Structures are given as C-alpha cells and as structure tokens.
Amino acid sequence: NRIVSISRHLQFRQSRQVVRNAGNTISRTMCTSAEAPVLVEQTGSVAHVLLNRPKKFNALNLPMVRQLSPLYTTWLSESSPVKCIVMEGAGGKAFCAGGDVADVRTQLIEGGSLPQDFFYEEYQLNYKIAKAYEEKGIVQMSVWDGVTMGGGVGLSLHGKIRIATENTLFAMPETGIGLFPDV
Numbered sequence: 001n002r003i004v005s006i007s008r009h010l011q012f013r014q015s016r017q018v019v020r021n022a023g024n025t026i027s028r029t030m031c032t033s034a035e036a037p038v039l040v041e042q043t044g045s046v047a048h049v050l051l052n053r054p055k056k057f058n059a060l061n062l063p064m065v066r067q068l069s070p071l072y073t074t075w076l077s078e079s080s081p082v083k084c085i086v087m088e089g090a091g092g093k094a095f096c097a098g099g100d101v102a103d104v105r106t107q108l109i110e111g112g113s114l115p116q117d118f119f120y121e122e123y124q125l126n127y128k129i130a131k132a133y134e135e136k137g138i139v140q141m142s143v144w145d146g147v148t149m150g151g152g153v154g155l156s157l158h159g160k161i162r163i164a165t166e167n168t169l170f171a172m173p174e175t176g177i178g179l180f181p182d183v
Helices: 002-021 062-075 101-110 114-136 150-157 173-177
Strands: 038-043 046-051 084-089 094-096 139-144 147-149 161-164 169-171
Touching: 038 062, 046 062, 062 114, 084 094, 084 150, 094 139, 094 150, 101 114, 114 139, 114 150, 139 150, 147 150
Parallel strands: 046 084, 084 139, 094 147, 139 161, 147 169
Antiparallel strands: 038 046
C-alpha cells in the first residue's frame, strides 16, 4: 500500500515538473501564482504542497508560515476531504534549509517583531502538523531531497512519513548557537 502511494506521488511529481518547466501554475485550487512561496494543489483527498523558494533553498519565512497555517486549519476541519498531504521542496537542491535566518536577523537588528512572530507562528504550525494524524488520521508524507535543516525538519518530522533520498543533507544547526529546536 505504501509502495503504491509513493509510486503515485512520484508520477505526480514528474508530471508536475513538466508543467512547472512550461511556466504554468501547478495549482488549480489554492494558488494563483507560480511565484508564490508555497504552491498547493488538492486532488480529491490528497493535497500536494510545494515549498517554492528554490533560490533560498526553500528557506521558511513568515509569509510561508502564514500561507500554510490556514491550509492546515482547513484540512483539519471535519468537512475537509484531505487524508494525505505530500510536501516537498522546489528546485531539486533542498526540501527546506530551515528558517530564513537573514530576514529574522535583519528584523532583530531593526527592532521589528518578525523574530517573535515568526517563531510563535511557526511553532503553532508545527503543532497543527503534529496533530493532523492523531486528530483526523491525515498522513503527511514529506520528501527530503537535498538540504533539510531546522524549520524544514519542523515542517516534516511531525508528519507520519518522511522519505529521505540519497541527496538528503539533514541537520539542526540552530542547536549550535543555543536556539531551542522545534522538534
């Protein structure tokens, strides 16, 4: 059963790659721009999530968290048909390199609220992901292909299934600077 699911995912991934290379938007339901930091396509009971910041190794930022959080709230609702979420990163070099530390650092220096807002909202999103299977039986399958660090680990480790490819580089570097990790 898992082999069939993975096979279907890989077929979808290949067909989506062709669409993305043609410059079209992959989502029919929840995304309107190929430039969006997160692209989402829902087909029946399966939601496909593509972290779409390949130039930044799909580093997680506050707009991404704010786009994902209401989606998970919707998917966790009683009326949602979603039973499986497939999450991956765009560009072929990273699933997610973690939180966008450059944005957080800049705002910290300037006295902005981004550091507090980012971590608070990211951890709330992680909690929703962690509860998805327990509360609604939603299986999240994350494909770790390339760099998978920090916040990317938080987005995926709480899900039910993680697939690490031969290209995966896994790390939690924030622990080296004393930051409390989200996993």
